Each structure stands twice: as C-alpha cells, then as structure tokens.
Amino acid sequence: MPDTIPGYIGQSVPRREDKRLLRGEGLFVADIQLPNMLHVAIARSQFPHARIKDIDLSKALSAEGVELAISGEDILEQLPPISGMQLATPPGYQERVDTDIQIPDQPLIPHEKVRFVGEPYALVVARNRYLAEDALELISTDFDPLPPVATTDKALDENAPLLHEKLGRNVAAILHTKKGQGAEALKTAPHRLKRRFYHHRYAAMPMECRGVVADYDARTDTLTIWSSTQVVHWVSREVANSLGMPEENVRCIAPDVGGGFGGKGHVYPEDILVAYLARRLQRPVKWIEDRHEHILNSTHSRDNIYDVEIGFDNDGRIETVVSDFVVDSGAYSPIGAGIAGNSIAHMLGPYDIPNYEASSKIVLTNRTPNAPYRGAGRPEVGFAMERAVDLVANELELDPAEVRFRNMIKADQMPYSVGLTYRDGVPIVYDSGDYPKALERALEELGGLKSIRKRQKDALRQGRYIGLGLGCYVEGTGVGPFEGATVKIDATGKIVVATGACPQGQGHETVFAQVTADLWKVPIEDVYVTVADTAHVTMGYGTLASRSTVTASGAIQLASDQIKEKAFAIASGILEAGEKDLELRDSGVGVKGVPGMHISFRDIATAARPGWGHKRPEGIDAGLEATSYYEPPTVTWAYASNAAIVEVNPGTGQVLIENYVEVHDAGVLVNPAIADGQVKGGLVQGLGGGLMEEITYDENGQLLTGSFMDYLLPSASDVPPITVIHQETPSPLNSLGVKGLGEGGAIAPPVVIANAVCDALRPFKAEINSTPVRWGEVAAIFGDDPFKATSTTTTPEMEK
Amino acid sequence: MKPAPFNYIVPTSIDEALALLEEHAPDARLLAGGQSLVPMMNFRLSRPSHLIDLNCIPDLAFIQDNKDHISIGAMTRERTIEESSLVRSSIPLLYEATRHIAHLPIRSRGTIGGSISNADPAAEYPAALLTLDGEMVVRSKQGKRQIKASDFFKGIMETAIEPNELLVEIIVPKVPPGTGFAFVEISRRHGDYALAGIAAQMTLSGKTVTNVRLAACGVGPCPIRLNDAEKQIIDDGLTEKSIQSAAKAAALEVDPETDLHATADYRRRLTAVLTQQALLKAKERAQENN
Amino acid sequence: MDEQSISLTVNGTEQNGEAEPRMSLADFLRERLGLTGTHIGCEHGVCGVCTVICDGMAVRSCLMFAVQADKKEIRTIEGLADGDTMHPLQTLFSEQRALQCGFCTPGMLMTAVDLVDNNPSITPPEIKAGMSAVLCRCTGYEGILKAVEAYAKQIKGV
Incomplete structure (x- = not known):
C-alpha cells in the first residue's frame, strides 16, 4: 500500500452487506430457529376504547400445543409499564421553550382498558404460530365499550372521555416558543394570510415487520434478545430494568433488519414481553409480527393539523409566521414531544424571518400511537410552511420561486443564528450551506424557471395542465445525546470496530469501515465492523434521526485517537524516534521520510499486550483498545430544494410526475452511492405519502386500512424519473465534514406535489391544503364534465 | 396470519x-x-x-378451438391464457383483460374459473365475458347447465352457481371480422383492482357500426352492461360527439359505491372517461381490421 | 390436522417433508427445510417478498399450501448462485445498488428471473410493470430496474 492512500471517504465502495443478502444468507429475526422454541401470538383489541371487565383464558390454556396464556392482570405485579417520561428533554430546552409535558405510561398489556384498535390484551405461547393463533380464538372476553375519542377535535372537547384518567386531560404535551415579536408582528405586517393545513397519517411500513426472539440461559442468568429494532441498547436497558437484571446480562442484537425508517426506533411492549416469557418459561420464545398486526400496532406517524398565519410585505418578504398545531398522538406517545419539538424548530426552514411564534398540543386519541417516521415532524411542518409560501406568492401575483429567493438565507449569512432552540437544548445555528444555489440548481435541472413557465403557458393553450412544484427544507441531523464505539487492534493487526449504530439497510458495515480505514490509513479489508449488538459496545444510542454517520463516526474517531496515542508512544520507543516524527502508514507507524523505519500494527499490538514480554514505555497501560462516547456539540444542518413538474389529467385527475429533482446537501458524503440511495428511497416514501399511502380511521376510531390491499405502498410503476444532485458543503462541526441524510428525501414530496398540482390548476385558483393529493378531488376542480376542460375553447386563460 | x-x-x-x-x-x-x-x-x-x-384435475385445464368459439377449462391459469396465441388471435379482448389482472406471479396461479366464480365486482374477466357474450358451463352430480354471462353474475361476489355445482368450462365466441376491442381501466397502482374498467368490442361494416358491446367493472355490485351507451353508438355512430354522449350515458347507468379508494362520483367520472377511451381504441382497431 | 408427506425438488435437490395442509409453502421452505432466504412480508399476496419459482414460474409462496407443491420443482434464492459464483442478476443488483435492507431482494430476484428468462425480448416498460409485482420500501426501485434491464440485455446478448 502506498504512503498516500487515496482514501475511502468519498468513494462508492461496494457494500459488504450485499453478498449475504443476495444469496439468501442474511439473518433476519424471523430466520432464527432455536431448539425447543415456543411461538407467541397476541390477542389485539378490536375496540378503539373499552373497559376490560373479564378475560377468560381457560379454553386457550387447554388448547393443543399451548404452554402459556396471559392477560394484563397476570403480569401486573411483575412488569412495570414503559415509562412515558423516559425520553426527558434536556435542561436547556425547557429553559428556552415553554413546555408542559405529561406523557402517559404504556402498559405492556393493559389490564384496565384498551385504548386503540390493535392494542394487546392477552397473549398465547404455543408450540407453533398456527396453534398459537388457534388458541387466540378461544379467549373469551367481556369488554365494555367506552365512547371513542376518535379525533383530536373530540379529544380537546371539555366533555371528552379521558384516555388516561391519571393525566386528567387528553393532552400529552403543550409546547410554545417565540422569536422576535412573534404574533405581535402580524399587526404591523402589510399583508396577512391565514390557512389551515392538514398532513394525514401514514406510516414507516418497512417490508420486514417487527419481531423478537429471546433465549434465557439459567446457568448464567443471562438473556439474549434478537429484535428487529433500531435501538438495541435501549431495548436491553428497558428489559434489564423491567426484569430486574443487570444490563450486562441482557444482550440485545439486531441482526439483519428489513427496514425501519423510525417505526422500529423505540422500545415496544413486545420487546420486553418476549424476554419476560423466555425467562419465565426457560425456553426460547419467538414472536413475529404479521402484516395485519404491524399496520394496527406498530406506530404510525404524521397526522397533524396546522393553523398558520403569515405576515408579509409588498415584496413578499415574510415578516412573521404564527403557527398553532395539533399532533394526533394516538393512545400513547413513545417518543414524547419529539415530533412537535422538531416541527417547531424546523418551521422557518431556509428563510430569514425575523419573527415567529409557535404553539403545539400533542393530543391523545384512541388511535395507534404516533412516533417519528422518516422526517419526524419536518414533512408536516414543511407541508404547512411551503404551501403557505406558495399562497403568499399567489396573493402578490409573484412567482413562488421568486418569493423563496427573496426570503432565503444567503450563503454569506452562514453560520446563521436562527434565534430558536433545538431539542438538544442548544440554540439553533445553521452551520453551512448555500440555500439559494440549491433552488437555482433544481430549477436549472428542469430547464430553468423561464422556460418552464413558457412551456406551461403553451401547454395550457392546448388544454394541458402542467405545473411546477417547489419545496425547500432544512434538517437538523446527527443529533445527540451521544453514540458509542469500541475500537481495537488485535494481535493480528486487524482493526475491529463496534458501534451502537443499528442499521436497517443503510450499509453501516461498509460506511464505518470506510471511515475507520481512512482514520488508520489501512486497506478497508483490514477493518472489521460489528453493529447493533450490545455485547460489543457498552453504551450506544441507535440509528434514527439521521444521526449515525455523524455520531458513530465521531465515536470511532474519538476511540481511535485514544489508541493512536498509545500506538505512537509504543512505536516511538521501539523505533527510537520522537512521536512528532511519526506518521500512520502502511498498516502501521513509520518515521516520516524514512522508508525503512516502520513498525506494523501487528507488532505494535503484540508490544502492547499485557505480560512479561511487553514493550510499552513507562506509563502506557496494556492493550490497544478503547471505548469512546461522542457527544455532538449540537446538530449539523442538512438542507434541500425540491422541484417537480407534473401534468394533471383533467378527465381523471391523475397526477403524472414528469420529473422530480432534489438538490440535497449533507456535507461530505462518505459513500456517495449509498447516500444517493438513501435520498432516493426517502423521496419515494414521500411520494407515497403525497399520493397514495394513508392510514384511515372511521368516525368511531375503527381502523379501515388493515391490509396491503388498502394501505398502498408505491411500486416500481409509481416512481417518476428522479434526479438527485448532491451539493457537498462540509459541516464545520466535525472533522469529517459530514451531516446526516437518512430522512431528508421523505420530507418534501407531499408539499411539492400539492404545490405542483395547484400551480397546474392556477386557472381554477385551486388550493390543496391537505394530504394526500387525491385524484378524485383534483378531477372535481375541473368541474362535473370530464370532457370540458380538455376542450381548448373552454379553457380559462392563465392569469399571468 | x-x-x-x-x-x-x-x-x-x-x-x-x-x-x-x-x-x-x-x-x-x-x-x-x-x-x-x-x-x-x-x-x-x-x-x-x-x-x-x-389443481390436480387435468380435465379442467385446456384451451380448445371449436370452430366459432373457444372453450377454456375453468382451471386454466390466467398466465396460460395470456400466453395463448389462440386467445390472442380469436378473442383478443380476453387477452387484453388478462394483462390487467394483478401481477405475473398472481397470474401464474390464478385461474379464469376462480376469477369468475369469485365474482369480485372489480375483476376484469366478468366484464370481459359479459362483453364477449361468453357462457359458463357448470356441472353437478345431477347434470350440466350452460349459463350466459348476462345471467351469471348476480351481485357482489355472487353468481348463478349453486353450492353443489362446479364451473368447468367457459365458452367464448370468436370475434367476427371487422371487429375492434379494448379493455381499459384505471387502478390506483399498476396491478391493483380497477377503480373503474371498461371492456368494449365493436364490429364495423365500412363506416357502419353493426355491433357494439360495452361492460364496466368496479362500478357496481357486478359487471354492468352499458346498454344506453351502446344504443347511443348504434343510433348516432362514432362521431366525437356521439362517443362523448355515450360516455356520459355510461356514467349514468353504472352503480358505483364510495370506498377507501374512490368516491362513487369519481368512479362515475372515470366510467365516462374510460368509455370514451375504450370506444376510440376499439374503433381504431376495428378500422384496422376492416 | 394431521401432517401429510410431500416430496418435491428444491433447487435441484429432492426433498421430502411433512406439512399440515394449512402450512404455507413459504413456512414449509423456511421452517421445515431451513431455507430462510425466502422472506415473508404480508401473507396476503400483495408484497411479493415471498416469491419463488414453481415449475418455472414465479408464484407467491404465501398463497400456496406446501401440500400443493408435492411433486413440483421449486427454485428459491438459495438456488440462484452456482456455488461461489453469483448469478448475473445478483452481481447486477449489487452493482446497481438495487438493495438496501435486503428483505424484498429474494422476491425481486425470483420475479426478475421469471420475467427475463421466460421472455428474453422483454422491454424496459415491461420490466417496470413486471417488477411492480414486488414492493421495496428502501431503494425507490431505480437500481432494481436498472439491474433487471441490464440482465435482460445480457440474456439477449446485446
């Protein structure tokens, strides 16, 4: 290997994960088969809200193959609920944002009442899943239906029934923050615009549902849990707490995980229950969530109503934004105030706006709990804000692109202090980037604003409705509190890395090998990476919130620095050279400028070993191993501009996306191909949310979309041509210059589509202020006669 | 599950x-x-x-050429129909309808008899057979009956088959010369059940429409023959105006419901748009065959 | 219900097993034969993740009972590579970034094998429509379509 290694960071290194996954040799939780294993099936409420009067398990218990059946009462003494307050907000946050947070606890299996369709009320453990499901049908129940709190409006009614009597209200949290004059500034604004916006409920919907396998070893009193989760350390900690075991004795592994996107980003009751059952029965226990259960029971997301008022001047410069929004949190709130906190922090986006005021209520209803999903509060607030910006442009008869340019923070304003506080408690400072350039490039990619507008006009004359939709956002990424990594160099000279990151397809084994190889200037083949296993690193946080590249890389770097110091001290002694004259090269340490003077990592590791033969200088302790925890100073700010051209069919209302462009900046890209895939995958999830994916409840809180026949994920045929352009402005907050990017793609598409359709339907002064954009509603804008709008003679003239 | x-x-x-x-x-x-x-x-x-x-009854899986009609065994796979050159040349509407059914791996197993007996309101085959004037042969221990498509579909997932009867064969007349056809539908995603679908077949003699048959799926409890729309075409021919009138007539004679995927009104609108599309396409093909 | 004996050929090897009639082919492959490369995503025939090849045609293994596979020839993802030599589609999937989490990948690969091997003249729009049979939540499909298109070109010898 030459002295000047080109470096792996920035290279689209092929993924290490691919081979096993392509050969059917991956290991997902459902693939784990252990001798004597038992299988769990869970009885789930069909009522949105009901008091549990009686559950009779006797028939289920005597059914074929059944080992155990339990209801909430049976575990009441043994297993505490999942605490609602486990995700405390940092002190700095509460000082700067007014909060009133009372998150309800979530029982593992409720014994008093059920609060959403799909909530567990009993479970059966049997020889196989077929028999376990047979036994579920033998459970007889006496439930007393309670009036359902089906919507946030109903929940906030003063006579509303309470979901959680202890709280005394159907509100889990109230947040409020203000910048400048806040709402006061509306009074002096030359123009005001007020609208209600709604972002509907949809969900992460990974192709692999969740699943847990647990195995208890009585000899050592240890539990091993395999969970399809994004947060192994969080799972092991909760299980240890619940079962009264030391964390050390609870190992949690997330093997190959089939997508997560936030939906697997917290501890669920089943994680703890399955572990409990394995210990109680002293046999391996497996629970695999089926798709119906997943749709009912795994967390949903979005579902926010925004009331927004904007004050602006004659030039379209926004003077203040006032927002009052409600999050439908469902029956519990596993991530606390995280979503609303994100929404508040991200509303001003890439714009330089002097005044702002936001109030939020996180409201409890009889729906499936709401937790972060790819974007986590940003798509919701982005929909409200970016629609509002278009409406401001309409008011002034300006181009929406122009209004954005006029309000955007300029590159020379960076770093830009927003005047708000992030949910890590730190004042928000956008660290780097060029927002106007991103928008400019997105428009250029579509042919430039002028030519788009000309094309649109020409098309309209022929009775064709073409529209341009824009959507810009900023995204705090790489959030703390920390991530852990252990780095070792063993006596073979190989570098072994473990982090708390828990990938679900992000290619971490590859990405962190690239980072490590560059830090040590070694061939990537000499780096071994393990992820998502609590046995390999003591404390970790997990993979969510677009954070792992930033935080796990930071931890790997800190740990590496510690070992490097030792390696240099040892090399200095052996090579008899000053440490300042040493450098990393050729899989070892050498004296700068002296080719022969070199010692390999293998020899350094041997020299570092404890015992008689060691060659460590005085004061250097044994071993080449370190564990470090990176606590980022605050978040790095990724951002993007999205632009799409759509054509609306006046007969059918179908929205054809001709071209979709996202100019995205996540700083330095460690593996550009992986980064590109992350953004594109996110975009398609956003398009799904914008046009077809929807979780629907009826007015009584009954879930209507319980299968893939009714919950529509986009397929290959639904994907338009997509171009992603990466604008790489390094972050000054970390030495690699990286920012996070997992979520970004999913943020903008719903509003881009809505803006584009409204732009196409400008002659009708169409306003679509809710998601998803429905063909039927779009068609209705053209009037009752499906043939009228296609006839060129009757087309109203475009205003501009 | x-x-x-x-x-x-x-x-x-x-x-x-x-x-x-x-x-x-x-x-x-x-x-x-x-x-x-x-x-x-x-x-x-x-x-x-x-x-x-x-699935193990060989006598139920066949496609036979019987002079003026094609006989298809009830257990013939949709994929076999799709790949049959006989179907494609003699009853091309059935081929085109098959292409709209779900996805290839579903068609690898799915059968024409299964689809017809299941009688999902949005399924393609029932509308196609109504248009093609197909007949179903059902058997019981007591004997055999032949039921015209127009008498076969009774309601939502309801057919004329009695509980002790088995659908064994589907008989479809071959298309006469000068015939054009079309099966068009709109579904939310490729391969999903149709929000609305139209099957059309028409025969031209020169510029005169000698026969036209139209049926819709997804917009009623079972496939609906579009009599008013057909009459419009027979009466006024294939002008732009007449086709639009037929399409609007079609929208009025269907009986759609609102569900998660579309409202009844939207389904009516789609019926009109698709009827227009189907007529134009069938006309073009009929002219090519004239 | 009692289990029934079945014998079938899986990836070229004759296999005998027992299955209760209601056991799906997917569960049989995974649990009785240990072939866990075939994944289960919805168990109602929509997602396509469990797609395998049965007598030369792609089918949903969640919608077939194992007993129906008696005397049939089944091919799963485990039978795609030739020892250490990857099947061309596997190589192309990796090159084209056609997988992230890898959960849908077995269904994608088996569907693509049927689409292309049985119709070498398949066009890109047909590939797009055909590959819509399987849902992927990670990639946005671009890499998948590119990989299958490249495979079709290879097969055609272009």
Whole structure:
C-alpha cells in the first residue's frame, strides 16, 4: 500500500452487506430457529376504547400445543409499564421553550382498558404460530365499550372521555416558543394570510415487520434478545430494568433488519414481553409480527393539523409566521414531544424571518400511537410552511420561486443564528450551506424557471395542465445525546470496530469501515465492523434521526485517537524516534521520510499486550483498545430544494410526475452511492405519502386500512424519473465534514406535489391544503364534465 | 396470519370433485388458483371445513378451438391464457383483460374459473365475458347447465352457481371480422383492482357500426352492461360527439359505491372517461381490421 | 390436522417433508427445510417478498399450501448462485445498488428471473410493470430496474 492512500471517504465502495443478502444468507429475526422454541401470538383489541371487565383464558390454556396464556392482570405485579417520561428533554430546552409535558405510561398489556384498535390484551405461547393463533380464538372476553375519542377535535372537547384518567386531560404535551415579536408582528405586517393545513397519517411500513426472539440461559442468568429494532441498547436497558437484571446480562442484537425508517426506533411492549416469557418459561420464545398486526400496532406517524398565519410585505418578504398545531398522538406517545419539538424548530426552514411564534398540543386519541417516521415532524411542518409560501406568492401575483429567493438565507449569512432552540437544548445555528444555489440548481435541472413557465403557458393553450412544484427544507441531523464505539487492534493487526449504530439497510458495515480505514490509513479489508449488538459496545444510542454517520463516526474517531496515542508512544520507543516524527502508514507507524523505519500494527499490538514480554514505555497501560462516547456539540444542518413538474389529467385527475429533482446537501458524503440511495428511497416514501399511502380511521376510531390491499405502498410503476444532485458543503462541526441524510428525501414530496398540482390548476385558483393529493378531488376542480376542460375553447386563460 | 385448520382433499377427476362437493357443501370451499381465497383464509375471514383442491384435475385445464368459439377449462391459469396465441388471435379482448389482472406471479396461479366464480365486482374477466357474450358451463352430480354471462353474475361476489355445482368450462365466441376491442381501466397502482374498467368490442361494416358491446367493472355490485351507451353508438355512430354522449350515458347507468379508494362520483367520472377511451381504441382497431 | 408427506425438488435437490395442509409453502421452505432466504412480508399476496419459482414460474409462496407443491420443482434464492459464483442478476443488483435492507431482494430476484428468462425480448416498460409485482420500501426501485434491464440485455446478448 502506498504512503498516500487515496482514501475511502468519498468513494462508492461496494457494500459488504450485499453478498449475504443476495444469496439468501442474511439473518433476519424471523430466520432464527432455536431448539425447543415456543411461538407467541397476541390477542389485539378490536375496540378503539373499552373497559376490560373479564378475560377468560381457560379454553386457550387447554388448547393443543399451548404452554402459556396471559392477560394484563397476570403480569401486573411483575412488569412495570414503559415509562412515558423516559425520553426527558434536556435542561436547556425547557429553559428556552415553554413546555408542559405529561406523557402517559404504556402498559405492556393493559389490564384496565384498551385504548386503540390493535392494542394487546392477552397473549398465547404455543408450540407453533398456527396453534398459537388457534388458541387466540378461544379467549373469551367481556369488554365494555367506552365512547371513542376518535379525533383530536373530540379529544380537546371539555366533555371528552379521558384516555388516561391519571393525566386528567387528553393532552400529552403543550409546547410554545417565540422569536422576535412573534404574533405581535402580524399587526404591523402589510399583508396577512391565514390557512389551515392538514398532513394525514401514514406510516414507516418497512417490508420486514417487527419481531423478537429471546433465549434465557439459567446457568448464567443471562438473556439474549434478537429484535428487529433500531435501538438495541435501549431495548436491553428497558428489559434489564423491567426484569430486574443487570444490563450486562441482557444482550440485545439486531441482526439483519428489513427496514425501519423510525417505526422500529423505540422500545415496544413486545420487546420486553418476549424476554419476560423466555425467562419465565426457560425456553426460547419467538414472536413475529404479521402484516395485519404491524399496520394496527406498530406506530404510525404524521397526522397533524396546522393553523398558520403569515405576515408579509409588498415584496413578499415574510415578516412573521404564527403557527398553532395539533399532533394526533394516538393512545400513547413513545417518543414524547419529539415530533412537535422538531416541527417547531424546523418551521422557518431556509428563510430569514425575523419573527415567529409557535404553539403545539400533542393530543391523545384512541388511535395507534404516533412516533417519528422518516422526517419526524419536518414533512408536516414543511407541508404547512411551503404551501403557505406558495399562497403568499399567489396573493402578490409573484412567482413562488421568486418569493423563496427573496426570503432565503444567503450563503454569506452562514453560520446563521436562527434565534430558536433545538431539542438538544442548544440554540439553533445553521452551520453551512448555500440555500439559494440549491433552488437555482433544481430549477436549472428542469430547464430553468423561464422556460418552464413558457412551456406551461403553451401547454395550457392546448388544454394541458402542467405545473411546477417547489419545496425547500432544512434538517437538523446527527443529533445527540451521544453514540458509542469500541475500537481495537488485535494481535493480528486487524482493526475491529463496534458501534451502537443499528442499521436497517443503510450499509453501516461498509460506511464505518470506510471511515475507520481512512482514520488508520489501512486497506478497508483490514477493518472489521460489528453493529447493533450490545455485547460489543457498552453504551450506544441507535440509528434514527439521521444521526449515525455523524455520531458513530465521531465515536470511532474519538476511540481511535485514544489508541493512536498509545500506538505512537509504543512505536516511538521501539523505533527510537520522537512521536512528532511519526506518521500512520502502511498498516502501521513509520518515521516520516524514512522508508525503512516502520513498525506494523501487528507488532505494535503484540508490544502492547499485557505480560512479561511487553514493550510499552513507562506509563502506557496494556492493550490497544478503547471505548469512546461522542457527544455532538449540537446538530449539523442538512438542507434541500425540491422541484417537480407534473401534468394533471383533467378527465381523471391523475397526477403524472414528469420529473422530480432534489438538490440535497449533507456535507461530505462518505459513500456517495449509498447516500444517493438513501435520498432516493426517502423521496419515494414521500411520494407515497403525497399520493397514495394513508392510514384511515372511521368516525368511531375503527381502523379501515388493515391490509396491503388498502394501505398502498408505491411500486416500481409509481416512481417518476428522479434526479438527485448532491451539493457537498462540509459541516464545520466535525472533522469529517459530514451531516446526516437518512430522512431528508421523505420530507418534501407531499408539499411539492400539492404545490405542483395547484400551480397546474392556477386557472381554477385551486388550493390543496391537505394530504394526500387525491385524484378524485383534483378531477372535481375541473368541474362535473370530464370532457370540458380538455376542450381548448373552454379553457380559462392563465392569469399571468 | 395463519389459516384455521381444514380438511384437505385433492380430487383428480371432475366426477370425484362433484361427489366431494355434494358431500361437504356448504362448508367446503373449492380451491382454484387460491389468489383470492387463500388471503381470506390467512386473515381467517374464510374458514372452510373442507378445502377441495381442483389443481390436480387435468380435465379442467385446456384451451380448445371449436370452430366459432373457444372453450377454456375453468382451471386454466390466467398466465396460460395470456400466453395463448389462440386467445390472442380469436378473442383478443380476453387477452387484453388478462394483462390487467394483478401481477405475473398472481397470474401464474390464478385461474379464469376462480376469477369468475369469485365474482369480485372489480375483476376484469366478468366484464370481459359479459362483453364477449361468453357462457359458463357448470356441472353437478345431477347434470350440466350452460349459463350466459348476462345471467351469471348476480351481485357482489355472487353468481348463478349453486353450492353443489362446479364451473368447468367457459365458452367464448370468436370475434367476427371487422371487429375492434379494448379493455381499459384505471387502478390506483399498476396491478391493483380497477377503480373503474371498461371492456368494449365493436364490429364495423365500412363506416357502419353493426355491433357494439360495452361492460364496466368496479362500478357496481357486478359487471354492468352499458346498454344506453351502446344504443347511443348504434343510433348516432362514432362521431366525437356521439362517443362523448355515450360516455356520459355510461356514467349514468353504472352503480358505483364510495370506498377507501374512490368516491362513487369519481368512479362515475372515470366510467365516462374510460368509455370514451375504450370506444376510440376499439374503433381504431376495428378500422384496422376492416 | 394431521401432517401429510410431500416430496418435491428444491433447487435441484429432492426433498421430502411433512406439512399440515394449512402450512404455507413459504413456512414449509423456511421452517421445515431451513431455507430462510425466502422472506415473508404480508401473507396476503400483495408484497411479493415471498416469491419463488414453481415449475418455472414465479408464484407467491404465501398463497400456496406446501401440500400443493408435492411433486413440483421449486427454485428459491438459495438456488440462484452456482456455488461461489453469483448469478448475473445478483452481481447486477449489487452493482446497481438495487438493495438496501435486503428483505424484498429474494422476491425481486425470483420475479426478475421469471420475467427475463421466460421472455428474453422483454422491454424496459415491461420490466417496470413486471417488477411492480414486488414492493421495496428502501431503494425507490431505480437500481432494481436498472439491474433487471441490464440482465435482460445480457440474456439477449446485446
């Protein structure tokens, strides 16, 4: 290997994960088969809200193959609920944002009442899943239906029934923050615009549902849990707490995980229950969530109503934004105030706006709990804000692109202090980037604003409705509190890395090998990476919130620095050279400028070993191993501009996306191909949310979309041509210059589509202020006669 | 999502199947391709005591050329129909309808008899057979009946088949010369059930429409023959105006419902748009064949 | 219900096993034969993740009972590579970034094998429509379509 290694960071290194996954040799939780294993099936409420009067398990218990059946009462003494307050907000946050947070606890299996369709009320453990499901049908129940709190409006009614009597209200949290004059500034604004916006409920919907396998070893009193989760350390900690075991004795592994996107980003009751059952029965226990259960029971997301008022001047410069929004949190709130906190922090986006005021209520209803999903509060607030910006442009008869340019923070304003506080408690400072350039490039990619507008006009004359939709956002990424990594160099000279990151397809084994190889200037083949296993690193946080590249890389770097110091001290002694004259090269340490003077990592590791033969200088302790925890100073700010051209069919209302462009900046890209895939995958999830994916409840809180026949994920045929352009402005907050990017793609598409359709339907002064954009509603804008709008003679003239 | 237990029986002849049906009806279900039934069983929404698997009866799987008509065995796979050159040349509307059914791996198993007996309101084959004036041959231990498509589909997932009867064969007249056809539909995603679909077949003699048949799926409890729209075309021919009038007439004679995927009004609108599309396409093809 | 004996050929090897009639082919492959490369995504025939090849045609293994596979020839993802030599589609999937989490990948690969091997003249729009049979939540499909298109070109010898 030459002295000047080109470096792996920035290279689209092929993924290490691919081979096993392509050969059917991956290991997902459902693939784990252990001798004597038992299988769990869970009885789930069909009522949105009901008091549990009686559950009779006797028939289920005597059914074929059944080992155990339990209801909430049976575990009441043994297993505490999942605490609602486990995700405390940092002190700095509460000082700067007014909060009133009372998150309800979530029982593992409720014994008093059920609060959403799909909530567990009993479970059966049997020889196989077929028999376990047979036994579920033998459970007889006496439930007393309670009036359902089906919507946030109903929940906030003063006579509303309470979901959680202890709280005394159907509100889990109230947040409020203000910048400048806040709402006061509306009074002096030359123009005001007020609208209600709604972002509907949809969900992460990974192709692999969740699943847990647990195995208890009585000899050592240890539990091993395999969970399809994004947060192994969080799972092991909760299980240890619940079962009264030391964390050390609870190992949690997330093997190959089939997508997560936030939906697997917290501890669920089943994680703890399955572990409990394995210990109680002293046999391996497996629970695999089926798709119906997943749709009912795994967390949903979005579902926010925004009331927004904007004050602006004659030039379209926004003077203040006032927002009052409600999050439908469902029956519990596993991530606390995280979503609303994100929404508040991200509303001003890439714009330089002097005044702002936001109030939020996180409201409890009889729906499936709401937790972060790819974007986590940003798509919701982005929909409200970016629609509002278009409406401001309409008011002034300006181009929406122009209004954005006029309000955007300029590159020379960076770093830009927003005047708000992030949910890590730190004042928000956008660290780097060029927002106007991103928008400019997105428009250029579509042919430039002028030519788009000309094309649109020409098309309209022929009775064709073409529209341009824009959507810009900023995204705090790489959030703390920390991530852990252990780095070792063993006596073979190989570098072994473990982090708390828990990938679900992000290619971490590859990405962190690239980072490590560059830090040590070694061939990537000499780096071994393990992820998502609590046995390999003591404390970790997990993979969510677009954070792992930033935080796990930071931890790997800190740990590496510690070992490097030792390696240099040892090399200095052996090579008899000053440490300042040493450098990393050729899989070892050498004296700068002296080719022969070199010692390999293998020899350094041997020299570092404890015992008689060691060659460590005085004061250097044994071993080449370190564990470090990176606590980022605050978040790095990724951002993007999205632009799409759509054509609306006046007969059918179908929205054809001709071209979709996202100019995205996540700083330095460690593996550009992986980064590109992350953004594109996110975009398609956003398009799904914008046009077809929807979780629907009826007015009584009954879930209507319980299968893939009714919950529509986009397929290959639904994907338009997509171009992603990466604008790489390094972050000054970390030495690699990286920012996070997992979520970004999913943020903008719903509003881009809505803006584009409204732009196409400008002659009708169409306003679509809710998601998803429905063909039927779009068609209705053209009037009752499906043939009228296609006839060129009757087309109203475009205003501009 | 595991099905409830059932008794599984595999007859190898039609007679054996009929005897089993007689013995175990009404709690028995016939298993054809299983692409609709098995999901229902996995959700435990269908829980037959006996499952009579028709997949091992060779006499039920065939496509035969019988002079003026094609005979198709009920257990013929949708994929076999799609790949049949005989179907493509003699009853191309059936080929085009097949291409709209779900996805290839579903068509690998799904059968024409299964689709027709299941009679999903949005399914393609029932509308196609109504348009093609197809006939269904059903058998029981007592004998054989032949039912015209127009008498076969009774309601939502309801047909004229009696509990002790088995659909064995579908008879479809070959298209006369000068005929054009079209099967068009709009679904939310490629391969999904149609929000609305139109099957059309018309025969031209020079510029005169000598015959036109139209049927819709997804916009009523069962496929709906669009009589008013047909009459419009027969009366006024294939002008732009007449086609639009026919399309609007079609929208009025369907009977759609609102569900998660579309409102009744939107389905009516789609009926109009698709009727126009189907007529234009069928016209173009008929002219090519003239 | 009692288990029934079945014998079938899986990836070229004759296999004998027992299955209760209601056991799906997917569960049989995974649990009785240990072939866990075939994944289960919805169990109602929509997602396509469990797609395998049965007698040369792609089918949903969640919608077939194992007993129906008696005397049939089944091919799963485990039978795609030739020892250590990857099947061309596997190589192309990796090159084209056609997988992230890898959960849908077995269904994608088996569907693509059927689409292309049985119709070498398949066009890109047909590939797009055909590959819509399987849902992927990670990639946005671009890499998948590119990989299958490249495979079709290879097969055609272009």
